[in-house]
Amino acid sequence: xxxxxxxxxxxxxxxxxxxxxxxxxxxxxxxxxxxxxxxxxxxxxxxxxxxxxxxxxxxxxxxxxxxxxxxxxxxxxxxxxxxxxxxxxxxx
Ligand SMILES: Nc1ncnc2c1ncn2[C@@H]1O[C@H](COP(=O)(O)OP(=O)(O)OP(=O)(O)O)[C@@H](O)[C@H]1O
Ligand SMILES: [Mg+2]
Numbered sequence: 001x002x003x004x005x006x007x008x009x010x011x012x013x014x015x016x017x018x019x020x021x022x023x024x025x026x027x028x029x030x031x032x033x034x035x036x037x038x039x040x041x042x043x044x045x046x047x048x049x050x051x052x053x054x055x056x057x058x059x060x061x062x063x064x065x066x067x068x069x070x071x072x073x074x075x076x077x078x079x080x081x082x083x084x085x086x087x088x089x090x091x092x
Pocket of ligand 2: 044045046085
């Protein structure tokens with residue numbers, strides 16, 4: 001199994017003529033805090049949406065816990081949490 005809990009392979013999203021995310025390769029190990037920094041429109045939100053398969057990549061792949069998110073959503077999504085661009089509060 002992969003060393004990484006989040007891994008992307010040449011992850012790309014194209015809207016029309018414009019590439020919003022171009023060949024993104026990230027590798028996140030368990031227990032790490034990982035930040036995406038970039039100016040407005042850099043593609044951070046689009047990348048996060050693809051990590052959850054809320055929007056499909058034009059090309060490339062997302063692996064979570066060593067498995068492709070596409071086709072494994074039912075196994076993977078119950079094990080993770082996400083807030084994208086919404087104020088939130090989670091009580092644990
Ligand atoms: N549904 C969509 N249809 C067309 N273009 C989109 C769509 N979503 C995002 N884009 C475009 O993709 C690019 C990346 O947008 P995204 O929202 O991922 O950037 P961001 O890094 O999250 O920006 P911000 O810092 O403003 O939140 C922008 O040019 C945006 O206009
Ligand atoms: Mg954003």
